[in-house]
Amino acid sequence: MSELNPDGESPILGGAGDDLTYGDIVWGQFKRNKVALGSLYGIFALILLGTVAPLLASNQPFIWELDGQRSYPWFTTLFDRLVYENPVDIFFNLLLVALLPCSSLVLWRLRSLRKAELVKRARRRRIRQEVILLLMAFVAVYVIILAFPQQSTYTPYPKLMDRLEAKGEQQVSAVFPPFDFGFRDTGFRPLAGPGGEHLLGVDNSGRDVAVRLLYGIRVSLTIGVVAVAIYVTIGIILGASAGFFGGRVDMAIQRLIEIFMCMPVLFVIITLIAFLDHASIFHIMVLIGVLRWTGVARLTRGEFLRLRNQDFVTAAEALGYRRRTIIFKQILPNALGPVLVAAAFGVAAAILLESTLSFLGLGDVSAPSWGQTLKEGYSSGKWHLILSPGFAIFFTVSVLNLVGEGLRDALDPKLRQ
Amino acid sequence: MLTYIIKRILLMIPTFFAISLMIFVILNFAPGTPGASLAGGEGTQSSEDSVGQRESYQIFKEQFNLDKPVLFNTRFSLTQEQVATTVLDILNSDRSVPISRQIEAQVELEDWGGYAVPGLIELLRSEASVEARSYASRRLPLNAKRRLRNLYGGRSDVDDRAWNKEVLAENKVLAEWTFPTDAPSTRQDEVRELWVGWFKENRSRWEYSSGEKLLILATDTRFFKYWTNLMRLDFGVSHVDKRPVIEKVFKKLRYSLSLSFTAVLLIYFISVPLGIWSSVNQNTAADRGLTVVLFMLYSLPSFFTGVVLLNLLTRGTPFTVFPTSGFESLDTSAMTTLQYLGDVLWHLVLPIICLSYAGLAALSRYARTGLLDVIRADYIRTARAKGLPEFVVILKHAARNGMIPILTLLATLLPTLVGGSVVIEVIFGIPGMGLYVWESILLRDYNAIMAVLLIASGLTLLGLLISDLSYALVDPRITFD
Numbered sequence: 058m059s060e061l062n063p064d065g066e067s068p069i070l071g072g073a074g075d076d077l078t079y080g081d082i083v084w085g086q087f088k089r090n091k092v093a094l095g096s097l098y099g100i101f102a103l104i105l106l107g108t109v110a111p112l113l114a115s116n117q118p119f120i121w122e123l124d125g126q127r128s129y130p131w132f133t134t135l136f137d138r139l140v141y142e143n144p145v146d147i148f149f150n151l152l153l154v155a156l157l158p159c160s161s162l163v164l165w166r167l168r169s170l171r172k173a174e175l176v177k178r179a180r181r182r183r184i185r186q187e188v189i190l191l192l193m194a195f196v197a198v199y200v201i202i203l204a205f206p207q208q209s210t211y212t213p214y215p216k217l218m219d220r221l222e223a224k225g226e227q228q229v230s231a232v233f234p235p236f237d238f239g240f241r242d243t244g245f246r247p248l249a250g251p252g253g254e255h256l257l258g259v260d261n262s263g264r265d266v267a268v269r270l271l272y273g274i275r276v277s278l279t280i281g282v283v284a285v286a287i288y289v290t291i292g293i294i295l296g297a298s299a300g301f302f303g304g305r306v307d308m309a310i311q312r313l314i315e316i317f318m319c320m321p322v323l324f325v326i327i328t329l330i331a332f333l334d335h336a337s338i339f340h341i342m343v344l345i346g347v348l349r350w351t352g353v354a355r356l357t358r359g360e361f362l363r364l365r366n367q368d369f370v371t372a373a374e375a376l377g378y379r380r381r382t383i384i385f386k387q388i389l390p391n392a393l394g395p396v397l398v399a400a401a402f403g404v405a406a407a408i409l410l411e412s413t414l415s416f417l418g419l420g421d422v423s424a425p426s427w428g429q430t431l432k433e434g435y436s437s438g439k440w441h442l443i444l445s446p447g448f449a450i451f452f453t454v455s456v457l458n459l460v461g462e463g464l465r466d467a468l469d470p471k472l473r474q
Numbered sequence: 475m476l477t478y479i480i481k482r483i484l485l486m487i488p489t490f491f492a493i494s495l496m497i498f499v500i501l502n503f504a505p506g507t508p509g510a511s512l513a514g515g516e517g518t519q520s521s522e523d524s525v526g527q528r529e530s531y532q533i534f535k536e537q538f539n540l541d542k543p544v545l546f547n548t549r550f551s552l553t554q555e556q557v558a559t560t561v562l563d564i565l566n567s568d569r570s571v572p573i574s575r576q577i578e579a580q581v582e583l584e585d586w587g588g589y590a591v592p593g594l595i596e597l598l599r600s601e602a603s604v605e606a607r608s609y610a611s612r613r614l615p616l617n618a619k620r621r622l623r624n625l626y627g628g629r630s631d632v633d634d635r636a637w638n639k640e641v642l643a644e645n646k647v648l649a650e651w652t653f654p655t656d657a658p659s660t661r662q663d664e665v666r667e668l669w670v671g672w673f674k675e676n677r678s679r680w681e682y683s684s685g686e687k688l689l690i691l692a693t694d695t696r697f698f699k700y701w702t703n704l705m706r707l708d709f710g711v712s713h714v715d716k717r718p719v720i721e722k723v724f725k726k727l728r729y730s731l732s733l734s735f736t737a738v739l740l741i742y743f744i745s746v747p748l749g750i751w752s753s754v755n756q757n758t759a760a761d762r763g764l765t766v767v768l769f770m771l772y773s774l775p776s777f778f779t780g781v782v783l784l785n786l787l788t789r790g791t792p793f794t795v796f797p798t799s800g801f802e803s804l805d806t807s808a809m810t811t812l813q814y815l816g817d818v819l820w821h822l823v824l825p826i827i828c829l830s831y832a833g834l835a836a837l838s839r840y841a842r843t844g845l846l847d848v849i850r851a852d853y854i855r856t857a858r859a860k861g862l863p864e865f866v867v868i869l870k871h872a873a874r875n876g877m878i879p880i881l882t883l884l885a886t887l888l889p890t891l892v893g894g895s896v897v898i899e900v901i902f903g904i905p906g907m908g909l910y911v912w913e914s915i916l917l918r919d920y921n922a923i924m925a926v927l928l929i930a931s932g933l934t935l936l937g938l939l940i941s942d943l944s945y946a947l948v949d950p951r952i953t954f955d
Contacts, residue, residue, distance in 0.1 A: 312485075312488075312489060312492075315489050315935075315938075316489055316492045316493050316496065318934070318938075319489065319490075319493055319931040319932075319934040319935050319938070320493055320496070320497065320927075320931055321889065321927055321930040321931055321934070323896070324896075324911060324923075324926065324927055324930060325497065325500065325927065327896060327911075327912075327915060328500075328501065328504070328915050328923055328927075329500065329504055331915045331916065332501075332504040332915075332918070333504070405773070409775055412775065412777075413775070413777060413897055416777050416897065417896070417897065417900065417912070428777075431777070431778065431781060434781060434785075435781045435784070435785075435901065438785055438789050438791055440785065440791070443778075443781050443782060443785060444782075447775070447778035447781070447782065450775050450778060451773060451774055451775065451778065454773045454775065455769070455770065455773030455774075458769070458772065458773050459769070462769070
């Protein structure tokens with residue numbers, strides 16, 4: 058059975074010489090490309106930065122002591138829908154909470170599995186199963202948190218000095234994150250330039266730009282990944298059935314592809330988002346996902362057509378495997394390479410599309426978005442509002458494109474070294 | 475070849491139909507109403523004094539077929555219970571339904587038009603409350619109105635005029651047959667008798683055979699009306715200024731075309747030599763550097779570049795070299811043709827840069843790989859072996875074959891060429907198609923949006939066909955037979 062590790066980065070890389078899987082080969086090729094590898098680290102850095110955002114900037118103090126009464130608002134409000142309205146923020150906060158225990162759990166399991174002296178492939182199968190279990194547990198916890206929203210009353214924690222001045226005799230002490238304001242907090246001098254406690258200045262509505270960009274990472278990455286996940290799923294299912302079954306099914310799906318390919322997707326998305334009364338980032342994700350699957354479907358179809366009549370498929374059929382098993386377990390892993398490349402480029406394109414939408418003033422106004430800040434820069438002409446969001450978009454998009462490029466080269470047998 | 479083309483074109487028709495159906499359905503089921511400002515907010519008025527305003531909004535809706543259902547019309551099967559319930563909901567005398575439903579019911583009854591007449595007559599004859607019957611009597615003249623022929627646009631002939639006269643006369647008479655809630659019972663009976671008598675006379679108008687029902691189901695709908703107009707290449711008139719949409723589109727096309735045509739020309743003139751140069755110097759430091767630069771350009775969002783250039787070079791922070799926005803100067807009448815061209819070009823420099831650099835990056839990479847694919851081929855070696863100079867080998871033998879993929883890409887650029895770029899046109903205030911779509915979206919001008927979307931998708935279809943055909947045209951090895 059051929060195995061391809063979907064992310065191309067397996068936690069363990071077996072010793073040299075033994076039993077290389079396709080994933081190993083691709084990963085080995087990918088590693089040689091220093092730019093692509095660096096970009097991959099860049100993506101991880103972005104994810105990490107987005108995850109730890111509340112540690113760096115939040116208006117909720119870690120410790121708050123007033124008249125001898127001590128409370129820990131930062132910890133108790135992490136999943137509070139009044140402080141973090143957006144489900145995306147809740148997700149990343151959960152990730153933040155789970156980061157340490159999960160990574161130590163993973164490290165411990167890896168060590169114990171290495172000691173268990175299994176054959177490489179068997180060990181890897183175990184790892185994959187356990188990772189899937191862990192992910193499922195994570196998603197389950199997330200769904201539970203979303204299903205039972207924590208409702209408390211929102212307490213603003215004014216800055217220490219203001220508080221002390223207002224109530225002179227009270228005993229107050231507090232520990233805040235380095236930046237003691239959230240991305241929604243207004244009240245700073247509008248359009249103030251960078252400097253002091255505002256690293257990147259203040260926007261038109263008196264909000265800190267640096268903090269907005271920081272939380273914007275969460276929004277952008279989520280939109281990119283979820284939108285692409287949606288259309289990769291649709292594209293794989295349709296493309297696989299077109300390529301595998303052929304005939305009428307192929308004909309029908311090809312017409313469908315043609316229809317969606319000719320739709321002016323950008324226009325349609327702009328129109329629909331503009332028409333929606335309360336467009337949220339989820340509408341954007343779903344719309345991109347539903348409208349842009351044609352590329353993936355065509356790729357998958359082509360790969361399936363190529364692989365359909367190869368010996369291993371015939372063998373699987375002769376062994377009496379179910380059709381679903383043949384499609385998803387036998388052919389799909391071999392067809393996944395080009396799809397992965399398309400997905401990497403697709404995430405970049407989706408992020409670009411989202412920032413275009415928010416630049417035009419569409420989409421979720423409450424979510425911090427890079428395009429929004431850039432739009433304020435456009436209308437106010439302030440350089441600090443133009444350059445910082447622009448570079449944030451540019452960095453994210455180019456890092457993703459570079460990874461896609463590296464992956465494409467790694468998958469290309471002609472370029473193999 | 476010819477059979478292939480015919481087959482493709484025949485296949486394009488259902489595809490285009492499906493696209494238009496999809497876009498139409500999406501647009502029509504999207505929330506929000508066009509011309510809502512005419513109705514005074516989203517139809518919030520239910521008081522008596524806004525009747526005139528509501529009526530003019532209803533006329534507006536009829537004019538654009540917005541009172542009809544989107545895909546299927548089942549209003550021939552309206553029962554009198556449905557009509558009675560709706561009327562009671564509108565009156566809402568015991569405040570049993572929420573305000574939103576009350577408004578909805580009002581719109582519903584208005585949109586039902588003639589289909590609600592039998593139900594209203596029944597309501598008038600029934601033992602319902604005075605309010606309900608009075609309302610029915612006031613509603614009947616409006617719902618029983620027949621449509622005038624060729625009222626909006628188009629020429630009306632003698633028959634039409636005679637018909638319109640008859641209908642108008644009837645409408646005038648019917649408008650008298652109402653009674654207020656406090657009318658004496660004799661007047662109520664009189665009005666009822668008048669309506670019942672009139673209904674008996676015109677009964678045939680509401681008796682549908684099953685064939686007619688099927689016809690109504692499929693044809694008395696927004697989509698059908700739109701498509702029958704579309705077949706005559708009539709994209710309808712704009713909700714905003716009541717002018718034909720297509721006229722506007724042609725006017726806007728001039729701006730978008732001159733912008734994108736120059737951009738495409740620029741892309742090809744720079745990227746092809748660039749691609750050839752870098753493939754000839756493959757894996758040198760210069761080639762690597764160029765690849766990196768082009769890749770950076772490819773990842774640079776064009777709206778960011780647009781804003782940076784705009785701020786840098788037009789607003790005086792720090793330079794004022796180019797005009798801030800627009801396609802031409804305000805006063806162009808005194809200019810000679812040459813001056814005018816220069817003026818337009820001066821306005822277009824920045825937008826063209828923004829539109830072309832990303833495509834340039836992508837295309838020169840295509841050109842590079844295209845040439846690299848052929849440069850190792852046997853016939854190139856043969857050409858070199860027979861002593862041809864290197865530039866003849868590259869330009870005449872290799873480039874011709876290596877540029878085939880680039881050439882065919884041109885056709886897929888067709889829709890971009892015409893559709894323009896929304897963001898760039900918004901940033902630089904170019905009054906082209908992109909800005910037109912954007913403004914139409916903000917004004918909810920359905921016909922305009924539909925027209926642009928359909929033209930864009932039609933051109934994409936055409937572009938795909940041309941690009942497939944051009945493969946065969948430039949590469950004799952490819953046939954479709």
